[in-house]
Amino acid sequence: MTWEISRNHILERLAVGESFHTVLELIAKAVEQEKEGYLCSIMISDDQGKRLLHGAAPSLPEFYNQSIHGLNIGSSVGSAGTAAYTGKRVVVEDVQTHPYWNAFRNLARKAGIRSCWSEPVLASAGNVIGTVSIYHREPKSPSRQSIGLMEAAARLAGVAIERRLKDGELRKSERHFQLFFDQAPVGIAIKSADRNSWRVNKTLADFWGYTKEEIESMSIPELMKRITPVYNLNATMKQIDKILSGEMISIEREIAYIRKSGELVWGDIKLIPIMGEKGEHLSHILTVQDINQRKKTESNLLQAKEEWERTFDAVPDMIAILDKRHRIVQVNKAMLSTLNIPPEMCIGEACYDIVHGSDEIPEYCPHVRLLKDGKIHTAEVYEKKLDAYLNITVSPLHDKDKNLFGSVHIVRDITERKRAEKALKQAKEYSDLIFKLVPSPIFTVDNNKNISSWNKKAAELTGYDA
Structure with a gap:
């Protein structure tokens, strides 16, 4: 050979x-x-x-x-x-x-x-x-x-x-991928190339409440019928048909699922296409992020919003609810009237932008202190944008598990009080000046008919120090 x-x-x-x-x-x-x-x-x-x-x-x-x-x-x-x-x-x-x-x-x-x-x-x-x-x-x-x-x-x-x-x-690459796939904190599913079923990791199987073997033994349509709420079933199945036919290759949305136990859970899903070297569509990867905690937080905020709405608009003080990221969740009529804007222009926006006209959190912000210690805080400030003195009190908001998720701001306009205090101070200073400079002796007498003070001329007359 x-x-x-x-x-x-x-x-x-x-x-x-x-x-x-x-x-x-x-x-x-x-x-x-x-x-x-x-x-x-x-x-x-x-x-x-x-x-x-x-x-x-x-x-x-x-x-x-x-x-x-x-x-x-x-x-x-x-x-x-x-x-x-x-x-x-x-x-x-x-x-x-x-x-x-x-x-x-x-x-x-x-x-x-x-x-x-x-x-x-x-x-x-x-x-x-x-x-x-x-x-x-x-x-x-x-x-x-x-x-x-x-x-x-x-x-x-x-x-x-x-x-x-x-x-x-x-x-080695396959081992690394398998390790990532098995241990990823996010639910991952890969569509089988030869049949319409998902290969899933343990995180996703646990999220849906089934074993990996149960999920991988079902076709995608069969699985979706089991885990989709009735109210959304028709729309979901139409989407599945489009995905399997290749008409739709990507999705990004929040969706509710029914676990095997019957519990309703929420996931943030992304359906990502797998493309070949020539650009052809080969398969799909599905990622599902558990957002139940976020949904509960949103529900807690909504519940607080509904409870406060009954009293918000009746209170003459300005009231606002903020989340932990300083975003405005709800405001009452007094706040809207003072800011002179409709609610849609402030809901979801940063309070320091809407209220203070700044792109940074003010140094005196009581909400910052509340987020650190969970306690009530008060601050008196002059707000240049409103040309007003404000008394701001912030109180913590907790969910049913006592987790801090935001705060209530009660803002009282104290401009008139501040002006009155300033006027009183000025009047006293003026009175004291007259008291000292008038050329005639002057005595002041208290309620017990005792002399409480006298000016310089009175001191000269009596021989006592003023």
């Missing part, structure tokens, strides 16, 4: 998935069949590129193969170790006299070998991934044909080794 025939046979075995070590054995035997007296050995670099591992050597003694398994890659480390280190062919015509074999002479003598030629096996990127060696039982130098054979065998071994490395990377 010539080398070309052997090469084609080996490539065929590779194509049908023959085992890696069997392919290496076939390459080594094909080399040995080319010329009588050839003893072929193929070695593979380890993952770190520091050692050579036994791959195939059908005609060398087993003790020899075991002895050089794990051979260090380095300068002057036999023929194979040096070839792997330099990336160049190494020819040793007599192992008993060559310095590269100083550490291996006794082993070579015991194995009955006298010469060793080694060719590095290079990956497509140029790095060394193994060696092909030809041994003889007598000192020998290679002919041009022998060198050509070693080069051809090294190229063929390189194809096999690279295939194995890529298969290993693929298996």
